[in-house]
Each structure stands twice: as structure tokens, then as C-alpha cells.
Amino acid sequence: MVLKSFEWTYMLSGWTLNKVDFRPITLVVGPSGVGKTRLLRSILALKAIAYGKAISGVKWNCLFEADDSTQYTWEGQYDSKKALLTTPAEVIDEQFDSNDHDNIKLESLSINGKQVIKRRDNEIFFNGKLTPKFPSHQSAVYVLQEEGIIKPFSLALKSLTIIDQTQNKAKYIPSLDYGYNNLCKRQLSNQEIIKADTSVFGKLCLAYKNKSTLFDAIRDQFVEIFPFVEDIKVEPIEDRNVVSCDVPLLQLKEKGVKKWVHQAYFSSGMFNTLSLLCKLSLSSEGSITLIDEFENSLGVNCINQVSRLILENRRRLQFILTSHHPYIINNINSDSWVVLTRKAGKVTPKSANEIGIGNSKHDSFTQLINFQSDF
């Protein structure tokens, strides 16, 4: 499934993101402070709502399209009586486990133009029939997630992931993952690994454990980007003083260095590159990945190769990236750009064509800088 368009309003502060259209690869550009990260965080908030979390004071409208061209239009609005004047991302963190929720005021889901969920305050119609009451702060998409026609949409929302370049490498311990623990006991095919209900790191461990060609491909790509690396593996480390259980950890072997290095000591660039390689090879088809400041921690030795891998990806994966880097901006066709502009709290996306990119022979990055200068 791909996200085709998205609109978002945070009513308390009046922050409004006008409708943004997306492509399989979308590069979001614009000056610092215009709202690029907030756009990604707001998209990610859809996932929280799909998991039954309440996000006070927000209003959304989004369109997803499945591989078979089925279109899902989902819109909704939460009350803002209990909301704090914070950004949606902060609200998500703070209110995930709170009992003091705002209620959903309005919600609608249409499939190919036919309204299947209609909700106003606590009255919910599913396929035209009034449903029994359910918690007023939880979305109907969450409550009805097991219904046949809702399930694909619910799964697509849950597949939304963000690559946070500042991520803590130590967090990626697959054995703490329930899905991984269930699956690591038996032999799996490549397709089963890709479809496994676990994180991409869990899938990488499964690929290693199953001696899958998926793992070999990831290793080969990684070694091509970092030629001083000889091999990678996912095994418990031998030094029992560091980790006291049989936790499989990512490790790499550098040429001319005797000892294997484990994931906590990977450079950020190496770790992020490996994360991305895993995403590209192991994500389920139809998954949507958000990457904020794509260039972060990628050195000159890998930024071009990693960008190329994303651009050359032929699997059905959607990437929504933000970047300030000239290499990335110049190498992603300006037809795939969303240029964010902001007036006070109102963020308006524009296409590269609309702002005049292409009206000069200078490279796209230079033209963008020129557009952003005071005029």
C-alpha cells in the first residue's frame, strides 16, 4: 500500500499542513523550521491512532492506495479539551499510556468512495449498521481491525516506520521481540522471513539463522559500500562480561583486525547504512518508510551508494525522505520533490515545477537555495 496524500491540523496551536501528495519515493525539502520533521511525525501519528491511541486536538485526512488500486480515504478528528499545547509527537509520547483521553469527534473511512465507517461522537456505523458502543477515544479502524475489509488498511498503517538517524543501536536486540522468538525455532523460506511479524532486525537475524540468500545479499551490498569490512554475522558475543545472555547481536569483521566488532561499536554511518539495506531487502512489500534527514551520519564514501540503492529499488516499497544534502537533492528527480513553504502556522506543499525549478540551467540544489533566499 502507498500513502497517496495526507492533511493534518493540530487545532490548539493552529498548525496546519495542507494536502501533500506523495509518490513511491518522495523527497521533502524546504528550509530548516518549515515543518519537514513534523510532517513525518504527523504521518507516523496515524500509526499510533491505528493502534488505538488517542491524540488530542488533531484532525487528519489521508488517502492510501493498495496494490490492487483499492483506495482508502480515512479522515477523523479528536476533541481538544484535554490537549496540551505541545507538538503531536510529544503528545503521542506523553499520552500513550494516559487514562485521560480526548474522544474522537468524527471519523470516516471510505473504500473506493463507499463509506464503510461513519462516526459522529459515539455513534458508529459500519457498513451502514449501527455498531455496539466501544471506547470513545479509540479509532474505529483500531476497534474493527479484524474485519476483512478493514484489515489490509489497518496492517498498512501499522507498517509505517521511521528511520531515526539518532537511534540507539543498543535498542536493536531481536531476542526481546516476541515475533522473532516465535519464529526462530523453525526453518523459514525467504518469503516467510520477509512476511515475519518482527522488526527488520529480527528478520535479519532470521535470515542469518536460516542461512538465507537474503542475508548474503545484504552482506555483499554492505561489504561493497565498506570494502574494509570482511564479513558480518548475527550471533551472541563471546565476551560474557558485556552481555550476559544468548542474545544475537550484529557483528562485523574488519580486514586485518582479529576481533569481531559488535553493534554497539558500529559507526553511526555503518549502522544506518545497514538499517537501510535491511529495510530495502526485508520489509514486506507495500510498507512505508519515513526517513528524516537521510544524509545524517552517512559519509562521503557511502552517501552516493546508499542513495542509489533507494532510487534503484524495484520492490514495492514507499520511501518518504527529508534532506538538505546537495547530492541527494540533485539526484532525486525534482518531479518527486515536495517543497514545503510556511506562512505562520500554515504549511503548504508545492511541487518543484510550481516554484520554478527548471527555469535555470543551474543544478536543482542551487535553484532550490535560490528559491529559498529572501526575495
Next chain:
Amino acid sequence: MSLYVLVEGYRTEMLLYPAWIEILRPDLKRVRWPTDAQGLDYFLISGEGYPQLLNMIGNSILDINNNNSFTHFMIVVDAENDDEEHKRQLILDHIRDHYSDFDLSRVFVVVQVRTIETWLLANKRVVTRNPQDKILAEYLVHYNVSIHDPEFMPLHSYFDYHAQFHFDYLKRLFVEKHICYTKINPGAAKTKTYFNQLVNRSNQNHITSFKKFVDYMASLQ
């Protein structure tokens, strides 16, 4: 007649040149894109620093050739530690060597000796005689810009580059006068009053590289 302007800096020049061109040639209208220029217009673009500016000359020439309205091409660079004429010649030679079809008589190179802040130091009104700031007092002893031509100021031992020193000198003068000055907000330096002070100074045979820019703008037909 339209003018294509390529400036070395990204921040200060992109703010000061439009302000100055408006004072010097209010008949010239700035356009957002080079394809928009049609009559008395000018297009301004940053060269994103030096030597990156050299790489941008080629695409600038393509822009100029793409629109017949462009009759003139002005390139603005810092002299920094180089000699003014040598720097000018370096730019012209680069065009001659790489874009031999382009008529050099259409090109005018403004060499800011040593940098744009050097010119701004020439406003006598921003100089405080007895500053509170001890470093500024030291700078004034090193070289009093209200008396001597800022273009000839020797480098202070605290710095490796003229541009850093001149920026710091100017910033301290402004702080002493409670005026805000940053690369992205040159504030008072954008005003007509400030500009006129620079013109007055250039008429006293100081900041002659600035005078060349002023005269060139007046001569454009």
C-alpha cells in the same frame, strides 16, 4: 537590458546587493528566475562560496544565452588575500578558457577588496573613538578604519583570514553602537543612509573597489 548577477556569498551579498541596486538603479526590477527577465530586470544568484562560484559560471552563461534579454553579466567575488586585479583576471581567464564563445565585454567582475565587510567598515559614523570593548580598542590602534582606507588594513595576528578579521571588527563596532549585525541580518548596513556614507567615503579615494561597482551600475544602459 537585463543584468545577471552571480555573487560569491550566500548570505550577506544576497541581502545587500538587492538593497544597493534598488538605491543605485530603482529602474531595475529583480526577477525570481532568469527566464523571467525581459526588460530592465536583474537576476541574482549565489555562487555558494569560492571556488564553487567558478563551477557555477558555466550554468550562469547557459542561463544568459537562454534569454536574449541578458546583456550584462556581473560577477562579485572577494579579493580575500589576493590582489584585486589578479583576482579579476583569474575570473576573466576562467571564462576565456572554458567558455570561449562568450563575449567578455559583457562581463564585469566586482572584486570586493577584501570582503564585503571591508566596505562596510568605511562608514565613519559607526566608529567609536573610545570603545568600551578592549579588543575593539586594540583593533583601532592596529588600524583606524575611520582614518585609513579599510582596503589596505593589514591582517591582525588573531586571524588567519582578512574576511574573519574584518567581520569581527565590524561586528564589534556595531555592538558598541548597539546595532545588530549578522551575516544573515546585516540590518543597518542595508539602509540608504549607510550606503550614502560608503559612497561619500569612496569619493575620498578610499574603498575604490566599491566605487567601481557604483560606477558600473550607473553606467548600465
